[in-house]
Amino acid sequence: MTVEFKHQGTVTLAEVAEAAGVGESTVSRVLRNHGSFSDKTRDRVMAAVERLGYVPNRIAGTLASTGSRLVAFVVPSLSNIVFPDVLRGASTILEENRYQAVFSVSDYDPEKEESLTAAMLAWRPAAVMVAGYEHTDGTVKRLRASGCRIVELLDLDGDALDMAVGFSNRAAGRESAAFLLKRGYRHIGYVGHDLNRDTRAGKRFSGFCEALAAGDATLADREILAGASSVENGRLGLERLLARTADLDAVYFSNDDMALGGYFHCLARGISIPSQLAIFGYNGLDIGRATPQPLSTIRTPRVETGKVAAQLVVNNAPSQVVDLGFELIEGATA
Template identity: 45%
Template sequence: MSPRNKNRPLTLRDVSEASGVSEMTVSRVLRNRGDVSATTREKVLNAAKALGYVPNMIAGGLASQRVNLVAIVIPSLSNLVFPDVLTGISAELDDTPLQPVIGVTNYSLSREESVLYDMLSWRPSGVILAGLEHNEASRAMLAAASVPVVEIMDVDGDAIDCAVGISHLAAGRQMAAEILGAGYRRIGFIGTHMPEDHRAKKRLAGLEESLAEAGVKLAAREFYQGGSSLAKGRELTERILTRVPDLDFLYYSNDMIGAGGLIWCLEQGYDIPGNLGLAGFNGVDLLDGLPIRLATTDARRDDIGRRAARIVAGRDPRPEDGKIALTPHFLPGDTIRRGDRQPG
């Protein structure tokens, strides 16, 4: 079998050749019709999955065309991060024929596979999805999609087609430099369980690498499962400071739990940022309503959405190296010592 041109969509013939059965049998299996043996069915489904083949759900007369939809795949609608990303995407697609359609994975790779299978079966004109971590079946489908695929939020890894985001390793290193520069040395980290939050894991790695270079070891860490909330931030902050009361800085994996921690610390009478500094990540609007402003990192969410949409819409070329790395911006707020606030 001759190599397939990657710019050509996969066809029933490709699955037929890979599985060693006729195109008619492949069609019957994929449409779940007709009498096909279990062995043959398994052979066809395994071949289709390995190739990344997705059936075309468009009506016959339009079967050779794409629809004016852009598949947007994100892990959550409740996470405050993604509305800004979606706003940026929508703003760039607003005056084009393209319409965004959203699928939600709930941070599950198997759910992402299912969402992608359904969305790609309608032959969208492009795909924008969060993160660089996917299972093999999802990667195969995306590689075979023959449309622009833009992975967003992260550039620390290999992109299937192209990626737009920030380096979370760099963001962690940047935060470490700010913390150390302000004179803090007993540093704790609070965040989600790392296998479930790849980008927070990278920020923690960058933080620890930079601390180690300065001869400082992370003094404590506290992990949790489930969604982020102000209540969760309060609970975890109390827990870590009860366990390790001499900490002088807390770095949170996101602003939501950071805001909860800040409120709890203010209620307990902590001297912030004198004896205890705090910082979060993302730069969400929620911080505008706090008694004092939490230090954080602007993760460039709107910019990421806009740049990804411009690539899918054909307004910007695909980057030559496959990545557009935006620079995260540190926002000092009021919870980290600055200048003359450093201890004598």
């Protein structure tokens, strides 16, 4: 038997006010927790809200007010913990200050980032947070014309549109190479994902190669896999790399996901780490510390990046660049 669903009309602010026996402006003050009202009035309003199932129209409130409470995020991916960590840090500060975060995912596609940014800007947010400095001309034009605050995250190798919070990816790549060279590794390979789409990984790779050259070393071989980074691609990439260049003594991976895939490949093939092959990653993920041999890597301040970026927005801070740095974790794989 088919049961027809009948949509119930939206409960209005006026209906809540009538049920609570107060004016609409009083209901509005209670829901925004702003202005004067007694505890008794608050209890009556909230009881009416609960009884009627009222849901405030935050967008309407935003458009009617002098300042938006929305903060929009356009992030490349949610497939690993990096950007969820940033969002988690930002949400902590935004929620404390009664801002609402909304986000969308570009899949490392610059054209998709442009369309998503345009869609987010249509909501007139207080701020837009995007990853990195590399955007299409259309994205840059829209952001600059929007009148909202702009925060670029997790990269400082370039010129900020307004505010930026993060660290230098080139410096992280250089420090990774310097660490491996200091440990005596000279026949070094690289396994990574699409460097044209993930420009921050591309910058780390460039910095890594710069440091190798400064240390009178060169990259012996590389394996770049199409698509996003993953544990499986790391395993496959190292397998292909060693099939061509079996005498490598160390491999630098574009991030910890890929490095863990390489680590699992070594375990499966009986390759001793680090005596036969050293492995070095990037990001400092928790899982890398939980492996039998903790991963040698760069730890990035992802949660702190989100917190600092959100605080800048809440404070309506002047345009600035905040360098949070990074930490090299020696681990046990290199």
